[in-house]
Amino acid sequence: MRIVALGGIGEIGRNMTVFEFGGKLLIVDCGVLFPEDHQPGVNVILPDFSYIRERINDVVAVVLTHGHEDHIGGVPYLLRERADIPLVGSQLTLAFIEAKLKEHRITPKTIQVKEGDRTTMGGFDLEFFAVNHSIPDSLAVAIRTAAGMVLHTGDFKMDQFPLDRRITDLGAFARLGAEGVDLFLTDSTNAEVPGFTTSEKDLGPAIDAVFRTAPRRIIVSSFASHIHRIQQIIDTAHRHRRKVAFVGRSMVRNMTIAADLGYLNIPHGLLVDFKKLERSDDHKVVLICTGSQGEPLAALSRMANNDHAIKISEGDTVLLASSLIPGNENAIYGIINALTEIGANVVHKGNAKVHVSGHASAGELAYCYNIVKPRNVMPVHGEWRHLRANSEIAVATGVEPRNVIIAQDGVTVDLQRGRATVSGKVPAGLVFVDGASVGGITEETLRERRRLAEEGSVTVLAIIDAETGTMTEPPEFFIQGFSCDPADLEKAGTAVEKALADGPSGRQGGRGARNLDPEAVIERATANWMRRFYNRTPVITAIVVDA
Structure with a gap:
């Protein structure tokens, strides 16, 4: 085998x-x-x-x-x-x-x-x-x-x-x-x-303490498949007479399936639509959502960025009832900081026993x-x-x-x-x-995306006389992702003009650029100039228009 x-x-x-x-x-x-x-x-x-x-x-x-x-x-x-x-x-x-x-x-x-x-x-x-x-x-x-x-x-x-x-x-x-x-x-x-590994039941006292001391709404973020943890939240909410709403498509879908099949026990009348909770007293509300790993499109991330129908307010308690998946630490701590800045009390594995x-x-x-x-x-x-x-x-x-x-x-x-x-x-x-x-994205594609994110991009528009190979006017530079002094761009334009004059279509015929087309000559000249004068390696694209 x-x-x-x-x-x-x-x-x-x-x-x-x-x-x-x-x-x-x-x-x-x-x-x-x-x-x-x-x-x-x-x-x-x-x-x-x-x-x-x-x-x-x-x-x-x-x-x-x-x-x-x-x-x-x-x-x-x-x-x-x-x-x-x-x-x-x-x-x-x-x-x-x-x-x-x-x-x-x-x-x-x-x-x-x-x-x-x-x-x-x-x-x-x-x-x-x-x-x-x-x-x-x-x-x-x-x-x-x-x-x-x-x-x-x-x-x-x-x-x-x-x-x-x-x-x-x-x-x-x-x-x-x-x-x-x-x-x-x-x-x-x-x-x-x-x-x-610690037993799931040992989390009960810590979760109960969160509910007992939270003055306003409680927003719980968990994996949309962590039925055991969500059962604990539901049971605790029921004891503290708080209504519960699920937020997020995957959370609603999975919990509906789990409840229908008998894997999740929800007391009658406990679960409501989150839109109805807007009319409820804050101390009677629990929202259970996705986003415990800092996923940018998940409910909690959007709440932290003020891009969700649910607005986090000062005095709310956010409970992150999950672990940190390796590689997600920065995103998670970014959300914790954003929620703390709003004024929420964020409870997580690092400061309370709320996950095993x-x-x-x-x-x-x-x-x-x-x-x-x-x-x-x-x-x-x-x-x-x-x-x-x-x-x-x-x-x-x-x-x-x-x-x-x-x-x-x-x-x-x-x-x-x-x-x-x-x-x-x-x-x-x-x-x-x-x-x-x-499968269409390769490591090379990701390297270029990282360069765009870290170094920015430069587009060079050049109008060139097809017969002489020279520019009819100074090139135009379009900069994205970093700032550049207009006076410096004039110097970059001069460097590009010189490279074209020395290149394969110029009269002098430079050795290094003999087999390059005008776009490649412009891109290489611009890259060299950016590296020397700005210590940057942006993604450079040349657009050549025949005069």
Whole structure:
């Protein structure tokens, strides 16, 4: 059996692992990665499907371990390659992906499973197990073939007092360990964190304190899929006799689905439309919105920028009930500062115990290794430091160091005769979604966008005599992104005229510019002048008009 991760190893996001056996392919998860500051204009980042594109008809199914965007967000783009790939997942996970696909006008073929179910698809024997995570209905999957058995945990932790009383099935993990797990793919996100992850129920006192002391409105920002946390907010609001409204399209959609399926319990009369709350007393209002990661178009960001129907006022309390995803820190702290400047009291993980992770810490991982006793280990879902820490835990529990594989996206791992080995590498680059464009944006495009943002742009309009190659009048400069003295631009114009006179169309025929057209000569001359006199490297465009 060949295993290749097309995303999720060396990064937090775009999780996608392909299993190949007997000429068939099984995919576990297909998520997105959210862009960082150095990727301006990018909406999301997808796994690279090129490895499977020519064999798309060999894909027997996509198993979705849970409903977070970094595990299901890429599915609409995968189904553009082949719309009838079966999607296998729990009730809530499939409900979330079906709602997402409806927006893409795709009707999927779905197969609902639950913990304890076992089914065969294209030579892959699949068994599903309950795991606890920060979203209900999460599953681990055991994949059996004649080549061996793989256990993929998905995202999980071992909360012994979960809000939905659905704990990670350690008994099943032990049973699989007794049977013999040939390869263990396990969540690495919290491998650096010692001990055990705090229980969700332990957040209750801190959240209650926020509600007890808030003098005016409470605005809670959370992931639109974090049903456990939102249930805590709803329960606390009910105790404090506050009405609740959901704000933001994804929040309204997901919470409606969760409530309809029974995963979210909303007391009768508690939930109202946020527009009706404008007429309510401020101390009786709770708004639950998106934007906990500083997303520029999300509700909380727009509120902080005074670009939303809901206006934050002095004395309001804003509760950020989520963690900081790596790469989003600047955006989040920017929102915290903007809200604080308005006069809001901002409560977040840094100053109150209002969030716990959904991932297993080092103690839980060690516990799992001792139960599962895997022959081979391949840490997944994490950056390099997380993968390394996870591998060290595996070795400390008795796994042979040579049987622990720290891979990266695109590395192929072959499982044969109970041994996992690295066998090669396939393309697994970043695929950028930019508006309606998928894959059209390259690193070169992003470099130019960064230059535009940091250095500005210069457009040079030159009117040139086609016969002599000289300008009939001084060039005109259009500057964007920085200021430039008009007197200096006259000197820049002189430099451009000299370059043209010395260039291929001029009488002197300069050596360096002999093969350049007038636009290239102008752009190079302007770039050299800007670098010498302004110490800038703006994006320069020359427009040449024949006189």
